Amino acid sequence: MNSRSDSSSSKVMCQMVPGLDTNEKEYILDQTFERYTSKMVKRNGKGTAIVWFRNDLRVLDNEVLFKAWVDSESVLPVYCVDPRVFQASTRYFGFPKTGGLRGQFIIECLVDLKKNLMKRGLNLLIRHGKPEEIIPTLAKDFASHAVYAQKETCSEEVNVEKLMTSHSPPTAYLMCTLSFVSLLKQNVPSEAALKFQCPSGQLPCIEDWGCVPSIEQLGLQPQEVSKGLRFLGGETAALSRVYEYFWKKDFLKIYKETRNGMLGPDYSTKFSPWLASGSLSPRFIYEEVKRYEKERLANDSTYWVLFELIWRDYFRFISVKYGNSIFHLGGPRNVERRWNQDQRLFDSWRNGCTGYPLIDANMKELSATGFMSNRGRQIVCSFLVRDMGIDWRMGAEWFETFLLDYDPCSNYGNWTYGAGVGNDPREDRYFSIPKQAQTYDPEGEYVAYWLPQLQKLPREKRNFPGKLYMEQIVPLKFGNPNGDRASAARKNSYGGRGRKTTKGYMS
Known part of the structure; x- marks a missing residue:
């Protein structure tokens, strides 16, 4: 950059x-659908199928929607505003499960999904409550022959699926979109999967389709993005x-x-x-x-x-x-290690007040925008678990609250990886803040952007301002920015590493 x-x-x-x-976006949408739409697909089904939208809020290349449309005469798309998603707390430390920034992002996704469905002759029924209570009732009311939904992999979502499938009729088809990895390794013809004929069929007669909820109706606090990136x-x-x-x-x-x-x-x-x-x-x-x-x-x-x-x-x-081991302290490898849950240290990390500009700037960006670069996520994770010794689950749950791109697999997969309890052959992976700053923010522009008090400092001082900034909450275990020889020796023996990138965010 x-x-x-x-x-x-x-x-x-x-x-x-x-x-x-807006006009550009609508034009691109129409052109993209035109490019990837097939005119050859034939419908051969009868009756009404329900499409339960979950984490698949799109029309293009939505295998669940496509199959339901092909296999029925009419399609009823449904989204359930589940209080366990929007009003619950994280498992161990009680942070909001969904923060205001991600809540607003999901609202915008629903508004757009409803609009795109209506352009193609469908609509989106929105109901507040638990899916396992709402969907079976709708299926009974409309004599639906099947419910189609994307299958998830983590326990909370899977438990809802089990509750759903315990109701009969109808049969619940819980489908999982073809794996992207399988697509590459098996040379599956992806073009066929992407082809989608725009529906123009019948809809069940419904007087009240429901409105997309406001952020207040989700029980969340609205938050305006005034700086950084607004998605x-x-x-x-x-x-x-x-x-x-x-x-x-x-x-x-x-x-x-x-x-x-x-x-x-x-x-x-x-x-x-x-x-x-x-x-x-x-x-x-x-x-x-x-x-x-x-x-x-x-x-x-x-x-x-x-x-x-x-x-x-x-x-x-x-x-x-x-399974659930990705959420447990010892991770998939059941590593036994002493962690602390010092609230003062954790608060300094999550509030961006550690005394290390690179850490603080990244945490300020996260709380202000719901986003953080892939590089930043690795650095703040390493600092929390290696330099502070804090229980990695506290960091993972804080990310769960704030990240726009939160999904349990990538979030907890990356945190277990970074904490040395996941599938990483190098258990002692460490990101040296001085080295990371010199490599990825050499002129201190990033830290000065998020920490305005540093803007007046010379560029070479911004990442290492000493007493010109704030007192550092803990000393670094490795890579002392003042060039301490003993620290440098420890860094060399330990590695001071972190060259290999932790993946999965597609940031």
Whole structure:
């Protein structure tokens, strides 16, 4: 990422992602659907099928919606505003399960999904309550022959599926979209999976379809993004972002070189919030990368985008293989290690008041925008678990509250990996803050952006301001920024490592 001057860095406030106007986004949506829509699909079903939308808030390449439409005469799309998602607390430490930023993002996804369904002759029925109570009642009322839904892999979601399938009739088809990894390894013809004929069929007669809830109706506190990146939720925005990053700005060709950036909208794809909500299909990204390689060029960067998607699927497979252990203190490997839960230390970390600008800036960005770069996530994780010795689950649950792109597989997979209790052959992975700062924020632009009090300092002082900033809450275990020889020796023996990137966020 190119450096900016002090003045430009301080003037940049809130940037919308994608940065296209409404007319552009609608045009891209229509053109994308036209490109990936088949006119050859025939419907052969009878009766009414219910489509239970979960984390698949899209129309394009939605296998669940497609199959329900093919197998029925009419389709009833349903979304349940589940209080266990929006009003509950995290498992161990009681943070809000969904923060206001992600709540607003989901609201925007639902507004967009409803609009896109209505353009194609359908609608979205919105009901408040538990799906296992709402869906069977609807199925009975409309004599539905089947319920179609995307199958999840983690226990909370799976438990809801079990409760759903215990009701009969109807038969509940819990489908899992074809794995992206399988797509690559088995050479499955992805084009067939992406083809979707726009429905124009019948709808059940319903007087009250329900409105998309407001943030207050979700029981969440509204939060305005006034600085940093502001992500717009929904499939329309997701497809526009792919077009903007790949085709309009042509940044795909340099993705590998810029992906470890930290400031601005275009150092990386920023696809992860839409992937997590299901507003964007991984297979669509794959198709667009392949189209780009055919029409423009293929290089390490185009490969690397696909490689990141494979990591995302990898964590889903980890959740299947290891089950709830990804949420347990010892992780999938059942590692016994002493952790502390010092509230004062943790509060300094989550509030961005540790005395280390690189840590504090990243945590300020997270609380202000719901996003943090992949590089930043690795650094703050390492600091919390290695330098502070804090229970890694506290960090994982804090991320669960705030991240726009939260999904349990990637979030907890990455935290167990970073804490040395997951599938990482190097148990002592450590990210040296001085080294990370010198490599990824050498002129201190990122920290100065999020910590304005540092803007007046010389660039070389911003990441290491000493007494000009605030007292450091703990000393670093390795990599003393003052060049202490003993610390440097410990760093060399321990590794001071962290070159290999923790994946799965598609940030």
